[in-house]
Amino acid sequence: MSEAAPVRRRFNPDTTIEDLKAYMAPFVDRLGYKFNTDEEFVDEVLTSELELLESTGDVFCPCRVRTGDPKEDAKIVCPCIPFFRDQFAGLNKCWCGLFILNEVEDGTELLGVIDEPTGPVDVPVFKVADLPDGQIRHVKVGRHDIAVARVADEFFALSNVCRHAFAPLAEGFMDGYQVMCPWHGWRYDVRDGTTDHPGSDVKTYPVSVVDGEIRVRVTIR
Numbered sequence: 738m739s740e741a742a743p744v745r746r747r748f749n750p751d752t753t754i755e756d757l758k759a760y761m762a763p764f765v766d767r768l769g770y771k772f773n774t775d776e777e778f779v780d781e782v783l784t785s786e787l788e789l790l791e792s793t794g795d796v797f798c799p800c801r802v803r804t805g806d807p808k809e810d811a812k813i814v815c816p817c818i819p820f821f822r823d824q825f826a827g828l829n830k831c832w833c834g835l836f837i838l839n840e841v842e843d844g845t846e847l848l849g850v851i852d853e854p855t856g857p858v859d860v861p862v863f864k865v866a867d868l869p870d871g872q873i874r875h876v877k878v879g880r881h882d883i884a885v886a887r888v889a890d891e892f893f894a895l896s897n898v899c900r901h902a903f904a905p906l907a908e909g910f911m912d913g914y915q916v917m918c919p920w921h922g923w924r925y926d927v928r929d930g931t932t933d934h935p936g937s938d939v940k941t942y943p944v945s946v947v948d949g950e951i952r953v954r955v956t957i958r
């Protein structure tokens with residue numbers, strides 16, 4: 738395999754484990770994760786990532802193989818959680834187990850578990866504090882493009898794709914319980930995905946809030 742160019746450089750060559758922890762902890766907290774409670778394991782993984790930093794110029798996952806394609810390899814730059822939200826939420830951890838869902842008390846018992854999750858899974862998408870009332874935001878969850886809206890302190894999730902000409906609804910305008918498409922103004926009710934245009938309703942997703950995190954239920958097949 739040919740040696741790939743670094744995906745991007747975010748860390749100096751003299752980066753330490755503590756530097757990585759200080760960078761990663763707030764980053765993954767916004768995604769609903771924390772470092773594994775097994776500190777010895779965390780230090781082992783981060784030591785491997787520092788070795789990869791020295792050889793490649795960035796911190797990659799030690800348990801994944803780089804392809805040489807920078808776009809593909811960007812998906813295994815650590816923390817890679819945004820690329821695999823649905824699987825990780827189903828596993829309660831990232832592949833390696835470096836990160837675990839915030840509510841998991843003992844991360845040691847998750848180490849080595851590699852079952853591919855299937856079925857419905859509640860995926861953390863945003864902190865409640867990161868979605869102000871009356872706003873709508875896009876999130877990619879596995880193969881799903883989802884718009885998450887907050888109205889009167891309730892949360893709703895619907896397909897982000899307008900059925901008219903596929904505009905991103907999360908770039909539209911909220912008007913009460915309706916989102917207005919940014920391109921030609923079709924309106925959708927964020928509560929049930931309905932629109933006045935026949936046969937053009939969009940899919941909605943169940944939403945829950947756990948410990949200040951908004952979760953959207955998707956099905957992994």
Ligand code: SF4
Binds near residue numbers: 782799814815817831
């Ligand atoms: S699987 Fe875990 S350790 Fe590997 S890149 Fe993703 S977040 Fe980092």
Ligand code: FES
Binds near residue numbers: 899920
């Ligand atoms: S693409 Fe949404 S109204 Fe045209």
